[in-house]
Amino acid sequence: MSKVNVLVVDDASFIRDLVKKGLRDHLPGIQIEEAINGRKAQQFLVRATVDLILCDWEMPELSGLELLSWCREQDALKTTPFIMVTSRGDKENVIQAIQAGVTDYIGKPFSNDQLVTKVKKALARTGKLERLAASAAPRLPNAGGFANDSLAALTGGKAEVIKPAVNPAAPVARPIAPAPSAKAAAQAPGGRGQAQLRLPAGVLGCLIKALSLKDAQLVVKRSELLPQVLESAVLDLEQGEGGEVARLNGYLHAVAALEPRPDSEWLQLTFRFVDRDPQKLDYLSRLIARGTTQKHFVPGA
Numbered sequence: 001m002s003k004v005n006v007l008v009v010d011d012a013s014f015i016r017d018l019v020k021k022g023l024r025d026h027l028p029g030i031q032i033e034e035a036i037n038g039r040k041a042q043q044f045l046v047r048a049t050v051d052l053i054l055c056d057w058e059m060p061e062l063s064g065l066e067l068l069s070w071c072r073e074q075d076a077l078k079t080t081p082f083i084m085v086t087s088r089g090d091k092e093n094v095i096q097a098i099q100a101g102v103t104d105y106i107g108k109p110f111s112n113d114q115l116v117t118k119v120k121k122a123l124a125r126t127g128k129l130e131r132l133a134a135s136a137a138p139r140l141p142n143a144g145g146f147a148n149d150s151l152a153a154l155t156g157g158k159a160e161v162i163k164p165a166v167n168p169a170a171p172v173a174r175p176i177a178p179a180p181s182a183k184a185a186a187q188a189p190g191g192r193g194q195a196q197l198r199l200p201a202g203v204l205g206c207l208i209k210a211l212s213l214k215d216a217q218l219v220v221k222r223s224e225l226l227p228q229v230l231e232s233a234v235l236d237l238e239q240g241e242g243g244e245v246a247r248l249n250g251y252l253h254a255v256a257a258l259e260p261r262p263d264s265e266w267l268q269l270t271f272r273f274v275d276r277d278p279q280k281l282d283y284l285s286r287l288i289a290r291g292t293t294q295k296h297f298v299p300g301a
């Protein structure tokens with residue numbers, strides 16, 4: 001019996017690993033191919049057939065939207081399910097994707113439940129989900145239960161980290177903690193130094209303490225649901241009079257107390273970028289040159 005083949009397209013290897021790990025853990029028997037950008041995906045699709053395409057929007061050489069438009073022009077790909085996986089959740093972007101013929105939409109950051117639900121839905125519509133279930137070999141249950149998706153993806157399932165369960169029936173992000181205090185925000189006139197961190201389980205208001213092309217040092221108020229190391233996230237930066245917004249994909253490289261005591265009210269996060277999009281790197285360069293940070297933030301000041 002033929003296998004079910006999925007093509008994962010993203011310029012960030014960390015995101016590709018998360019998607020592959022999530023699919024293999026929940027859909028045994030699935031065959032996964034990958035491409036580092038739209039151009040490579042296009043070259044692959046010319047010579048191979050797939051049952052589903054999971055694609056990032058913002059990529060160098062050929063964007064996800066451009067790849068989608070090209071696919072819908074090809075006889076062999078006109079009806080192939082195409083799921084856009086992106087941090088672009090604005091209404092106009094969603095409408096653009098729908099007009100181009102997208103099948104479904106997954107917003108970054110995402111949980112395994114959200115990813116698998118969307119994939120199963122797309123495969124069920126084309127009758128491939130039943131085929132996948134029939135082709136899957138029996139497998140032993142995973143006694144480890146690797147709940148931290150990002151860590152499992154990087155370690156190959158050799159580390160066990162327990163994380164609070166997320167209700168799959170309610171994937172919509174809920175606020176985790178309020179933005180930093182008005183007094184702290186006042187240190188950054190015109191919104192300079194402020195940002196929003198989107199996690200799979202919610203949203204955190206934060207201040208930017210340091211910024212480079214590699215990562216950002218963020219300060220957030222501690223709450224009951226703590227960010228986890230190696231958790232995927234999206235950093236939304238809005239700067240300048242025109243309200244220019246950059247959505248930067250990445251993961252939490254480090255989480256530490258900002259104050260030298262166990263009950264510290266503030267946390268310092270190291271957010272490592274995974275995007276290689278020239279436009280985003282250019283935007284980061286301009287922010288760094290502009291000095292968009294709160295280097296001397298003092299908790300409670």
